[in-house]
Amino acid sequence: MSSTTYTSRCLSDTTELARAAARLLAADDGDVTCYWNYTSLDDPLIEVLNSSGAHLWDRDGRIRIVYPTAALSEPALGDHIAWQQGHGAEVGHSIRLPPGAMLLTAHGALVTSRPQAGCCYEEVEDAATLHALRALVRLVAQYTEPLPARGETAPTETERQLLDMLMEGLTDRAVARRLGLSERTVRRLVAQLMERLGAASRFEAGARAVERGWIE
Known part of the structure; x- marks a missing residue:
C-alpha cells in the first residue's frame, strides 16, 4: 500500500x-x-x-x-x-x-x-x-x-500623471522611470484606465480623460 x-x-x-x-x-x-x-x-x-x-x-x-x-x-x-x-x-x-x-x-x-x-x-x-x-x-x-466599479470616481494622482504621459506619447519605459514603477505595473495600470474609460487605444484614453475633466 x-x-x-x-x-x-x-x-x-x-x-x-x-x-x-x-x-x-x-x-x-x-x-x-x-x-x-x-x-x-x-x-x-x-x-x-x-x-x-x-x-x-x-x-x-x-x-x-x-x-x-x-x-x-x-x-x-x-x-x-x-x-x-x-x-x-x-x-x-x-x-x-x-x-x-x-x-x-x-x-x-x-x-x-x-x-x-x-x-x-x-x-x-x-x-x-x-x-x-x-x-x-x-x-x-x-x-x-x-469591488464596486470605480465608475466616475476621480483618478488618483498617479493615474493623472500617467494619463498626462499617455497624451505626450511617452513609452512604458519612460513612464515607469518618471513614476518610479516597473514597466509591468505601468502596463497593468494603463489597461485598467483604458477599460474604465472605454478606450480602444492609449491616445483615446488620454482624450477621454480630458473630456471627463480628469486632466487638462
Whole structure:
C-alpha cells in the first residue's frame, strides 16, 4: 500500500514569511491569488502583499485578492485595498471565505487557518496539497464579487500623471522611470484606465480623460 508524503514548513515569524513569499513570487509570471479573512489587521501577510521586495507587483499574470465583505468598512483595510488596486490588483469580496488567509502561486502556497494575530503560517509545496488548494480557490471564486466599479470616481494622482504621459506619447519605459514603477505595473495600470474609460487605444484614453475633466 503506497503512502503520500505531504510537505509543509511552519514559518515562525514575519521575516520567515516575507522570505517564503519572495521565493514563491520570484518567478515573474503566473497568476497569484490571495484571500484574507479576519486573521488580524496586523496580519504580516498584508504587509508582505504591500512590500515591493516580495516581487508581487513586477510580474506578468493576474493578481487577485479577496477580503470578507464585512471587512470592507474597516478604514485601515480600505487604505490597503486602495494601494493594491492602484498597483493593478483585482480586489474582490466574499461572504464565504474560509477562516484564516492564503497566498497561492504556481510554485507553492502560504496558508493559515487560525483566525488570530501572529505568524502562524505554513509554507506548502507538495503537488497534492497545492492541487487541493487550487480547488479551494476555484470554489472561493464562485462566491466572490468584484469591488464596486470605480465608475466616475476621480483618478488618483498617479493615474493623472500617467494619463498626462499617455497624451505626450511617452513609452512604458519612460513612464515607469518618471513614476518610479516597473514597466509591468505601468502596463497593468494603463489597461485598467483604458477599460474604465472605454478606450480602444492609449491616445483615446488620454482624450477621454480630458473630456471627463480628469486632466487638462
